Amino acid sequence: NKQIVLKSYINGSPVETDLELKHGNRIKLEAPKGSNGVLVKNLYLSCDPYMRGRMQDFHASYIRPFRPASVIEGFGVSKVVDSDNPNFKIGEFVTGITNWEEYSLVLKTDQLRKIQQDDGIPLSYHVGLLGMPGFTAYAGFYEVCAPKKGDYVYISAASGAVGQLVGQLAKLHGCYVVGSAGTSHKVQLLKNKLGFDEAFNYKEELDLEAALARYFPQGIDIYFDNVGGSMLDAALANMRVHGRVAVCGMVSQNNRTDKQSFRNMFGVISKRITIKGFLQSDFIEKYPRFLEDVTGYYKQGKIVYVENMNDGLESAPAALVGLFSGKNVGKQVIRVASE
Numbered sequence: 001n002k003q004i005v006l007k008s009y010i011n012g013s014p015v016e017t018d019l020e021l022k023h024g025n026r027i028k029l030e031a032p033k034g035s036n037g038v039l040v041k042n043l044y045l046s047c048d049p050y051m052r053g054r055m056q057d058f059h060a061s062y063i064r065p066f067r068p069a070s071v072i073e074g075f076g077v078s079k080v081v082d083s084d085n086p087n088f089k090i091g092e093f094v095t096g097i098t099n100w101e102e103y104s105l106v107l108k109t110d111q112l113r114k115i116q117q118d119d120g121i122p123l124s125y126h127v128g129l130l131g132m133p134g135f136t137a138y139a140g141f142y143e144v145c146a147p148k149k150g151d152y153v154y155i156s157a158a159s160g161a162v163g164q165l166v167g168q169l170a171k172l173h174g175c176y177v178v179g180s181a182g183t184s185h186k187v188q189l190l191k192n193k194l195g196f197d198e199a200f201n202y203k204e205e206l207d208l209e210a211a212l213a214r215y216f217p218q219g220i221d222i223y224f225d226n227v228g229g230s231m232l233d234a235a236l237a238n239m240r241v242h243g244r245v246a247v248c249g250m251v252s253q254n255n256r257t258d259k260q261s262f263r264n265m266f267g268v269i270s271k272r273i274t275i276k277g278f279l280q281s282d283f284i285e286k287y288p289r290f291l292e293d294v295t296g297y298y299k300q301g302k303i304v305y306v307e308n309m310n311d312g313l314e315s316a317p318a319a320l321v322g323l324f325s326g327k328n329v330g331k332q333v334i335r336v337a338s339e
């Protein structure tokens, strides 16, 4: 049973060699009698920026760290190979937290959600569009941003797993939407495939405040912040009165060991800006509604979803680490095995 193991805790930016492919023990492909568990074959594994936080020994975080020299875990899509649990049958597909390995024995089956297989929807979307990142976009946009038709919306890391859906939901809501991303290819994707009104490569801008002023001459009503740091500061300088900032993530700060200071905080007072951090799990009761709405939008052709699929467990370390240099174009997924 091949596994991905964290070698030891890290500081600063993660590198591929922080993770290691190990040939774990041979395992019996069965769920032990009386365990109430399921034995699953892992098909797709999700690479998510929060996993960086679990690679360091920092217990104050909202999720506990991985254990060094042990297999790591994350969201996945798996197929039930054997079951000692009456709620799961052999051959069914499930999504939830699973180990980064070929086969896993899942004992906490309450964390698994059965996938109603639907020919129109790729299974891997259950860790992306219809999984945690999609839900983050949905909950963050509707519950935190308080959007109104005609609002001017700005999204950073806009072509990623979360950002691409925020932008499309904002367009469906009748907003004017601009996204930023780190390559010209991503910028083209935002404008030509994902329906953003405008997009720009933030790496080509010497002055982020001036860039945002150019794209939003009238100011920003909603900033959906995926990156934090100097981009957040630049957005604060461009917010309109009563603007809302949904602080979703701070991927630009994840690997920093120093602290960044803000120049434009005073605007929060003078312009009565609301800045609200959130975790998607705060809104978990909305999940069924999200699945229904977003599945519907997708089937009606109102939204699309871009994935970056890497093949094989061997590709997992590079795929995960690549999130922090922007290698991924769209939602980063690892295909461990075919369906």
Ligand code: NDP
Pocket (backbone or CB within 6 Å): 048, 049, 050, 132, 133, 136, 157, 158, 159, 160, 161, 162, 163, 180, 181, 182, 183, 186, 226, 227, 247, 248, 249, 250, 251, 252, 253, 278, 279, 280, 281, 323, 324, 325, 326, 327, 328, 329, 330, 331, 332
């Ligand atoms: P993405 O798919 O967007 O991948 C990460 C992207 O971040 C990269 O592709 C890169 O895009 C950008 N990036 C990487 N390093 C930097 C940097 N130093 N400065 C600026 N941009 C950088 O990830 P997700 O969509 O999965 O996640 C987006 C954000 O949402 C993250 O901050 C994540 O932690 C957060 N999140 C929060 C949740 C919550 O409940 N609050 C839940 C899920 C995610 P580019 O090439 O454009 O720079």
